[in-house]
Amino acid sequence: MCQSKIEQIKLLRDRFYEIRKSNLYAISEEKVRSGFLNKLLEILGWDLSDITEVVEEKHIQGIARDRLREISSIHVKPDYILCKNGVPRIYLDAKNITEDFVNSKEAAFQIRSYAWSTNLPISLISNFEYFGIYNTTFKPNPNQAPDYKAIFFTIDDLIDNYSLYGPFMEKESVQEYKWPSHLILNEALNNSGNKTLDEDFFELLDNFRLQLGEALLHQMSGNFQKLNYYVQIIINRILFIRILEDLELETKGRLLNCLHSDNFWKKFTIDSVQDYEKKYDGALFSEILPRFNIDNRFFEEFITSITIESPYKFDVIPTNFISEIYDLYLGRELIIESGQLKIVNKPLSPEGAVPTPYYLAESLVRETLDLSELKKEEDLLNISVLDPCVGSGTFLIAALEVFSERLKEIRKSTSLNYEDIKRITTKCLYAIDLDPTAIEVLKMTISLKLLTGRYHIKEPLERILSDLAENFKYGNTIVQNDADIPIAEKNNQIPTDISILFPTMKDRKFDYIVTNPPYIEPKHFKKNWPETWKYLKGKYSFTDKVDISMFFLKRFFELVQPNGRVSVIVQKRFFRTEYGKLMRNYIVNSNGLNRVIDFKSNKLFKHKLTYIAGIFLDFSKVNEFVTYDINSFEVNSTYTNFDECFSTINIERRIKLLNSELENKIWSAEFFAIQNLVASKIKENRLTPLKNIKRINIGVGPQVLDSKFYFLSNAKDIGSEVISAVNRRKELVEVEKDVTRKVYRNEQVPQYIDFEQQGSLIVFPYTESGEFIRKDIMDVQYPKTLEYLKFMDKHSTCARVDDPDAFYRYTRETKLDSYNRPKIFIPMTILSVVAVFKEGDYFGDNSNINTIMDKYDDINYLKGLCCIFNSPIFNDFALCYAGEASGGYHKLNKQFLENVPIPNLSQENIDYFVDIFDKITATRLSLIGAFGSKKEYLENELNTYIYTCNNYIAQLYDLSDEDLEILRSVVND
Known part of the structure; x- marks a missing residue:
């Protein structure tokens, strides 16, 4: 098979050299793509007609194309994205035969920036005669040498040494990341000192947050809640406009022009009132901010970092990535410590927040939302999905994608317009969070999801984000109106009536609940809000040892429709403990439990060791049996195979249990395997659990x-x-x-x-x-x-x-x-x-x-x-x-x-x-x-x-x- 490919590549090469010899300038960049690279990719197993395998970025239509013409822009995004099931694996950019990309810093920076911004480990450039493979696991800068952590080879090298160079473009190898053991790339790819995009961008946002905090501190009269809130709004607005610049929805360089004016903040505020608010309205720009006086120096580093020769390519950074970054960000806050303004982890998250990876959220959402029986648009738009502790909105972003796919199926259409997506958002998606900053972040990430989808938007742009945040509310899912707690605690815990938050849901419950409730140890909560802790224990009938997520989990049973569905990510500690038995039995006796996914890998959450499971409840049927799945798939060091972790083929073991077998039992694959032999020995009075021996x-x-x-x-x-x-x-x-x-x-x-x-x-x-x-x-x-x-x-x-x-x-x-x-x-x-x-x-x-x-x-x-x-x-x-x-x-x-x-x-x-x-x-x-x-x-x-x-x-x-x-x-x- 390999020899056949080599022979076909030889014929293609000979044809290339024949045309090149007769007329060098006859081989344009378009000819390189259509006449040679396309055919080479087909030889290497790629189906160019299948957009889940190959996305050709030259085919840009609609508003984006019009705006490119308006600003005389040459489209610079790489020509191909080679994918697995629609998930990008490698960028490949085509160049003119006369262009010396091998020695070009600009070309190297461009391709590195796009791949680094999408968390891809390598990328390619080719004019068919020459190929360049660039390591993209480190933050690029425009002054790096073109050959820094890169290798170059010719079409002849590919033919003569196919086993070394072929896997960098061959379909199976690319999709499975089976790179050859090449010295330069291996050394670079395994360099633990390289900063990933999320690490670098989080650090950039953190530094800017601190600078803005210092600028506004004296204007906030010591109110740190207000300080954090306004700092977040300013960051959101600036970042939002910068992303729209790369999407060509705003003119490129607009932020930089503000920075070059006498007063960035004054100019940006004027633009916000006169232009942005009219275009985008409610979600981000409707709130009138106080008249802050902020010197340009507080903006200079951040604006420069994201504009001038920036490695951040916001037109390819996925919305879910921004969402994950912000989840980390929401676990931290500005405070004064020892007379200095600092950013620290919040008291209830002393080890920092743990963002839910998008692919994990998406897998739970797709497992839970069953929209296949809905045949009419009005039926689809009558479905409600709630994330009751929403954070930055990862689960709702995934839900929006599932609704969009179903609407296209109902219409038998391949595309939707912007108004369709907005209608789904405003009619079907609901969110609650106790952190007002989280609601602001959610507004931004959902707005970006709508605007980055390249849906057709009628021009001129006018109030296109209006009403978007009507269903995203500040409130407390677990502390209800019957909470009799001191005013000081009430101001932080906000007793909440769900029917008042969402008037349209007053007489009905939610069809679906999907979320990752916060895991907060009791000692942290008790220390800050002791009376609220007493209320929660009494309200939900729990002992002193349970973490906060258990209150959320029990509350969900009250919020979901009698025939609805719930899926949650939980910490597995309560699966095996005595104090967790009450919650386990409550779930079993609800008759809704139909599946548990026990994730054995503890590397699913970046930067944190976590031991999690997915719990799935379906109240639309009688669940006599429960499927208990063991998933031990390991993510790689760059997290580039994350999309594969939740595939059914990666279920290591599947145990089918009677629902009744889970009552009063430990939940673990190991226990299920030995429970019968232990139970029989206990019954025979041969063995006794240590906890039942009174003298011990x-x-x-x-x-x-x-x-x-x-x-x-x-x-x-x-x-x-x-x-x-x-x-x-x-x-x-x-x-x-x-x-x-x-x-x-x-x-x-x-x-x-x-x-x-x-x-x-x-x-x-x-x-x-x-x-x-x-x-x-x-x-x-x-x-x-x-x-x-x-x-x-x-x-x-x-x-x-x-x-x-x-x-x-x-x-x-x-x-x-x-x-x-x-x-x-x-x-x-x-x-x-x-x-x-x-x-x-x-x-x-x-x-x-x-x-x-x-x-x-x-x-x-x-x-x-x-x-x-x-x-x-x-x-x-x-x-x-x-x-x-x-x-x-x-x-x-x-x-x-x-x-x-x-x-x-x-x-x-x-x-x-x-x-x-x-x-x-x-x-x-x-x-x-x-x-x-x-x-x-x-x-x-x-x-x-x-x-x-x-x-x-x-x-x-x-x-x-x-x-x-x-x-x-x-x-x-």
Whole structure:
């Protein structure tokens, strides 16, 4: 097959050289395209008549073409976009045979900018005689050498070395990103230092936001909500006009002309009132802003960056990309900190916002919206879709696309006009968000979606965005009008009546709900709005441990039509925890659950580790069965294969379950595989989950205020009462020995017993019985420690308790009197389970270590448990119940560990374990310092004891060979 292609390319080359020899100027750029590149692409497997494979950008019609003529513009977008299922893979630009693009900085910058702006890793230029392949994973600039991270070859090179150069244009290779292992490209493509478009553009917006904030700060009278809001509106308006310049809906250079005037903001404001507001109206320009006085210097860097020789090509940057960028942006805000204006993550998102990738949102929307039965336009336009926590609008952008496709099918048409798209938006799409800035962002992204679709718009442009935002409302989906909360909290939480927000929906509910509700840990919400938190728990009947997304999820059942559908992205933590059982059962008993997609990959969200699933509810039918799909498809490092992640062919495993099988059960593929064997053993009274053994307590150690200061290592006595040690800030400190305690951290736990005393120390300002030591007593008895804690108070950024005399108090004061009790420690983040037994004098780190104690402090019983916890069979069960973590690790926090079953132990079993535990630990002690033959003998002896112990434990679990095979296959999968 390859040889046949080469022979066809040879014939095409010979024809090219024949024409070139007779008349060089006969081969125009159009001839290069139509006569040679088109034919070459066809030889390489591309169907030029299929626009899901090849898009030829020269074919521009309508307003865009007219505007190009008006400004005497030569269209510069690359001539071909080579695609897979309509998703761009590579740009290919055709050049005239007389043009020396190989040495052209301008040509290289142009093609790099377009590909970088679309997140494509490489792009091509060709005049058929020569080919250039450009790496486009880094931010381009016009001064880069044309051959920087690029390779060039001729048509003869392609024929002579097809295996090296052919894959850069061959259909199958391009669509699957199967590039050859070429040194230059590999080195460049794998360079982790390259800035992607989203990283660079986010940084640009952040910097501009800070500059505008500084310009407006003194004009806002300290109102930071207003400051953030107006800064956002200004950014939206400027960016909107800049994008329209590249779309030729506005004259190119208009923003730059404003910058070159005496006062950019004054000139831009005049243009907004006299021109933009009349053209585009409501969504972005209707609100009259205060008379701000803003100097040109605050705009110069941003306007220059997006106009003069800019690498940002807004005519190809997708709207969904802008939406994802803004989702990150919405997780941050302007504040004054230490007398300086800064941008920080919002209090409820201390780690920053996590934008929903468009392809993930689109897959959920397409799975949910079933419009196929709608045969009339009026029926389609009567359908309602709500995103109740909309952010920047990713789900609604995807929904708009699905509605547009269906309307074309109903009309049996290949295109729609602008008014059709606007009608869908204003009649079918609804949104709520508690962040007013998010609503402004949504207005912009939806406006861009309408204007970037190249729909026919009647001219002159007049109020084309009017009424667009009527269904996009500021409000709170979960805090309703019955909330009796203090006025200070009410002003931030806005009790909301949905029927008042949307008068057209007063007597009906929504047909579809699609969203990714916010995941906010309870501690962050409780700290800021304690009374609202109490209201939410009571309103939705939840415990103190659930995150905010659970309130949203329960609320959706009240908002959707009796025959409607809901799809949501959720964090999977509640799938496996005891506190999540209420929500799981609520979903099951609704009779709407019909599918769960368990995404095993934790790289789906850029910049964040996330463990998510998609939940699909369909109330239009009785769902006797639930499909539980496992999707473990891995995105590549550049996220260019994202569109493939949610294809049905990438479902690794599909489990079909009776709906009733999910009630009171953990939701995970591993548990579904082993639940029957565990249930039968529990029924036979052979096994019991740890949480059901009343004498066992699984907890954690002290939760200190700031671990960077409280945790100490490398302790040395420097007197009878004082030690020196190093804190986690690498500072040498001195504290009194009596107010320190030994503590295990995650990486320090050995198996069975610890002879080397590997723990760290924590500063412990409490008595042996766990009573807080007051400041006046500390001052007398432990002055060095108090001095150090005052140093901590000055430099730590963690929140303190309200009492200034108790600033060093722990954030959680539970079981502080348990230091001397016997315990077993098991790390929470594991590759495999490791357990160590200590008779006393140790705490476990609150954030890293499970602490297991016995109600009766029975040392023998705890030794038996330690043996079981270190056994392979317990490890396999634990991995089935554990949560997900990155890098092959698992989370074995209490909520996962407590579900793991262990054998019910008789006194005879305990006596056996005590004997074998003591033999194992005695042999380990003997091994310290052993060498030669004696060391070899002791190691064999130790292995025999452990092997014998593990076999004994396996007999207590009483699993058949078939059961063991099931368990091992689940763990090794």
